[in-house]
Amino acid sequence: MSSEKGRPEQSPAGEQLALIRESVRKAKVPRAKPRTWRGAALAGELPVARVLVDKGPVHLDRLWDYAVPAELDADAQPGTRVRVRFGAGTSKVREGRREGGGLLDGYIIERVAESDYQGPLAALAQVLSPEPVLRPPLLSLCKAVADRYAGSLADVLQLAVPPRHARIEAEASPRLLPRPGAPEAGSWARYPTGPAYLDALVRGDTPRAVWTALPGPHWPAELARAAVAALASGRGALVVVPDGRAAARVDAELTALLGPGRHVLLTADLGPEERYRRWLAVNRGAVRAVVGTRAAMFAPVWNLGFVAIWDDGDSSHSDTNAPQPHAREVLVLRAVQEKAGFLLGGFGCTVEAAQLVDTGWALPLAADRERVRVTAPRVRTVEEKDEARDEAARAARLPTIAWEVAREGLRHGPVLVQVPRSGYAPRLACERCREPARCRHCSGPLEARERDAGLHCGWCGQQTTDWHCPECGGFRLRARIVGAQRTAEELGRAFPAVPVRTSGRNHVLDTVPDQPALVVSTPGAEPVAERGYAAALLLDGWALLGLPDLRAGEEALRRWLGAAALVRGQEAGGTVVVVAEPTLRPVQALVRWDPAGHAMRELADRAELGFPPVSRMASVAGPPAAVAELIGSAELPPGTDVLGPVPLPVRRAGAPARTGEPPPGEQWERALLRVRPGQGAALAAALKAAQAVRLARREGEPVRLRVDPPDIG
Missing domain, CATH: 3.40.50.300 (P-loop containing nucleotide triphosphate hydrolases)
Known part of the structure; x- marks a missing residue:
């Protein structure tokens, strides 16, 4: 394959390795005497690797220095996976002894000439793979997400980098195909500014829009055309949707526009091996377009020029694993960091989307009222x-x-x-006073599972006979839902x-x-x-x-x-x-059919009351003493409002477990911390630091933090 200037174009994977070797060559530091560790020679240049250990606790969210043995020098490059000794054994090595510690996985973040630590360093135990899976753009994004959500970088990397499959890494990735031509406007012509948005992407600009989609089946094709417009400019594209059904529809439209081999579909239904195969093709730069569900928000697309999210109000976009980032906010960060175009679309409009328009960060993209009346x-x-x-x-x-x-x-x-x-x-209630009907044994909700099968508890499953309302004495029930x-x-x-x-x-x-x-x-x-x-x-x-x-x-x-x-x-x-x-x-x-107007009115109401997203909030939940201790020790921004704490409902044994809920039978409290606009980063940093101190001292019971909790009711 040849470039536009007529010179042979290097493959993306080869280009990446060449850049790494060039950076290592420029940073060479001559040494008069080679260093050794346990009698073995160390790398001649940049003998120290700064490693992020893949361990979750936030107090370990830092880099650790390790010596690079000479035999691992070529493979131990930034972004690669390694195994290192960590824990009690590592401390003994730093005390000058040679006992081993527990082996943990990690990532090399950088290679340096000297370590700030003055004692002997433990050496890298193994380079799991020379494949650089943590390139600088992805590392920068993960750091930003960890800071925004008061989480650890290791936790974010577990969301961003899939588990390794050695057999897949040995396979050759497909060849990067030439860029496609600019797409036709198609159904984007129904929107006054739709064709102009596509043209801006084709030119290599970075337009940002909140798109109120017209009803009907055209939105997958419209998302696909926007992605093709970014590809036509020589850049990459990423589209995130709520579920596999929506992803399959966009995938089919992209295949119809581009043909096979130019994009990949990333969903949980693929299985770990196939998912890693496709993720690796993206990481190597062989494929420049991705459509997928929530986890695809971290897909390492090369030269990213366009990010899109569909239906950002769907709860599927909020990750359930720490630090629980939302796909919308991650893509906003990517659009800023990687200078990419941005498109947030849906039939509805969230208050967060309305705020992007209200602040001028994005422009509205909608059809005129006459078109809406005809189409809806x-x-x-x-x-x-x-x-x-x-x-x-x-x-x-x-x-x-x-x-x-x-x-x-x-x-x-x-x-x-x-x-x-x-x-x-249905869930049932008293016909007279509308009090919910509950089980006598565990207070769970009563429901009729089948026709004429009597009443059963939705938690413990026990059958209830001769029910009567404890509030008014009524014995007749009505369906709530x-x-x-x-x-x-x-x-x-x-x-x-x-x-x-x-x-x-x-x-x-x-x-x-x-x-x-x-x-x-x-x-x-x-x-x-x-x-x-x-x-x-x-x-x-x-x-x-x-x-x-x-x-x-x-x-x-x-x-x-x-x-x-x-x-x-x-x-x-x-x-x-x-x-x-x-x-x-x-x-x-x-x-x-005015979702944007509804969202703007909701945004105005929240601004008047000081509710998110105008303000920033964090939730602190846990045992009462632990919540009070963490809030008292955190250096919160000036003017922070502490709302609560209030007791959380005690979860009964057998009740379904939900993210952030206390263990069965335990009494937890939750406090909400609210700060003014512009103080969100300071609030997250304060909570992260306070949590790190508690974990390092191993004092008190655990506390769960969540920045921007979706439920504050």
Whole structure:
């Protein structure tokens, strides 16, 4: 392959090794006498390796000096994986003795001529692979993420660098293909500034936009065209989506535009070996475009020119492993550090996305109102208390309007029914006072698992008979939220001649044919209809809006928009019915199809109240004494507000475990620390330093830190 100037172009992997050798050559320091360790010769130049030990505790988040034996000199380059002795044995070596320590994995960060440590250094035990898996851009990103989230660099590297598979490293990577041509605007022409955004990427510029996507099936193709525009400029592209189904749709569009071999798909379904094979092709520079789920946010794309995230409000974008970074914030950091274009897209709009626009960091990218009115379906509202006049409608728990829309829609195609939770039967409550029905043994929620099977506890599983309400003495129950399976059963009785399909946690459908059918789905599991749904019913809206969370309205609107976007446009007769209070702000935003306006109003409210993302917050959770000790010892920024601490609910034995919750039976507290804009980095640094001191002294019980917690309700 030849470059544009007519000279032979070196392969990316060869270019990387040449740069490393050149940096080592320039840093040579002549020595009069070669050093030795245990009688063995050390490397003649740069005999000291600074190693990051792959060990999680934050107080070990520093570099350690090791001697480089001469036989490991060629392979022990910056970015490679090594094994070193660490722990008690290492301390003894530094005291002048020669006992060994425990072997741990690590990464060489740099090679230097001298060590600040004056005693004898332990030597590298082994170079696991000469493959440089931690290049400078990735290392810089991981450091920034660790600092932002008050975590350790080792923890971030565990998220960023996949486990090694030696057999895969021995394989040759594919040859880098020539850059593609600039793509056509395609459906980006529906947006006034869409073609200009693509042109800026093709020129090599770094445009940043928050994109409110029009409803319909075009968004995967639009993301793919933006990625191809970056490739056409000779740069790399990275697209992060919430789940494997969305990733497969973007992957198919990229393959249609580019052909095979120009990009890779990175998802958890690949398996560890295949995932490492594809990650390695990206790290070697043989492939310059990546589409994947959350973990792909760290993909080491060479010469990155474009990063994109779809539906940033989806909880899947927030990592559950320490330090729990969010993909949106990681990609913002990458766009700044690597000078890349940025695109945040979705049918909805989070307050964080609105803040990017409000501060001028990104520009809005949206269609005009006339285009939105034509493309979006008609949205009708109805309250749950509206009584259905039709007997079949009452049997299906549908208000009259919803029943009529479903019946009319089934004449033209499939009808989507969104319910807030999976399962057969509902969480139950007292019919008289609405107090949740709970188990006598463990206080878990009572539910009816199957038809006519009685009441069972959702935690301990015990059956409950002769239930009565401890608050008012009532003995009649009502459904708080009916599950998808129960809803499907009731709709099947109401529409006996229509097939009913379900899509939820245990079985998610990807697509449904363009035939009359009722498709009952939980939020996020809605399958795509071939020609769009004829209608959609969004049931139990109060259950989403009534959650005790700051994001309840934003999340309800996001889920509704995700389902409504699968419905045919108003010109094609598509209709959506939302069962919720019509005057509420999220419901009105759905009717107007105005997610950006809703997010801006939410942002203004939060600014007035001092809530994130206008302010920065951190959560400190743990045993009461440990929480008080950490907050008291941290050098918090001036003006830090300490909210709480407040007791967390005690998790009963058998209750499902969730990230950040206390062990069963333990009483924990949580405090929220709030700082003004611009003080977030100082808050994270203070908490990280205080946590490091506690871990180093091994004093007190563990405390869990989380910067920018998604749930502060």
